[in-house]
Amino acid sequence: WQGGGQEQKLRSGTENTAGIVGLARALELVQEAKDKENERLTALRDYFMDQLFVRIPKIVLNGPRSEHRLPNNVNVSILDIEGEAMLLYLDSYGIEASTGSACDSATLDPSHVILGIGRPYEFAHASMRFTLGHETTKKDLEYVLQVLPGIVEILRKISPINLDLDATQLSTAVAFAGEGLPHWEKKRGTKLKM
Secondary structure (H helix, E strand, O other): OOOOOOHHHOOOOOOOHHHHHHHHHHHHHHHHHHHHHHHHHHHHHHHHHHHHHHHOOOEEEOOOOOOOOOOOEEEEEEOOOOHHHHHHHHHHOOOOOEOOOHHHOOOOOOOHHHHHOOOOHHHHHOEEEEEOOOOOOHHHHHHHHHHHHHHHHHHHHHOOOOOOOOHHHHHHOOOEOOOOEOHHHOOOOOOOOO
């Protein structure tokens, strides 16, 4: 064994009492403010989602509209673009977003979650996740809403992808043959499920 014998020789060193007390107080403060903060974030989230659909055509919400959705989460598929290209543009404007979970950030594979809810491969590759936080304001969202449509327009002009779907198909599209396959890999005789 190296070091001292504290914690039955499992961990040497003295506990950070000040840090433990500080963490406990931080948890108390969060607990006290959570209902009010969740209400604030939900209002911002709903405003942001509504404006995305007003300002950008061919966009699909991933997951339910409000019930069973985190107050700070907006995940959409912006069709006919690659999510990774969108991230590069957003980053150049100082906007932070992601195409999937943090644990999958090192891979270019489409979000397994988006595929798991039955969205087609193209939808998963076009997914963007925006999360709101304690410091997020309506002004922040307005900035994203001002910048995002122009980026989408640029990327769609250079994209080889052009899904020709009507509004009903956009909202109900699920993976080909239930396997999350891209359109070029669908089995003969299978159709887009509606």
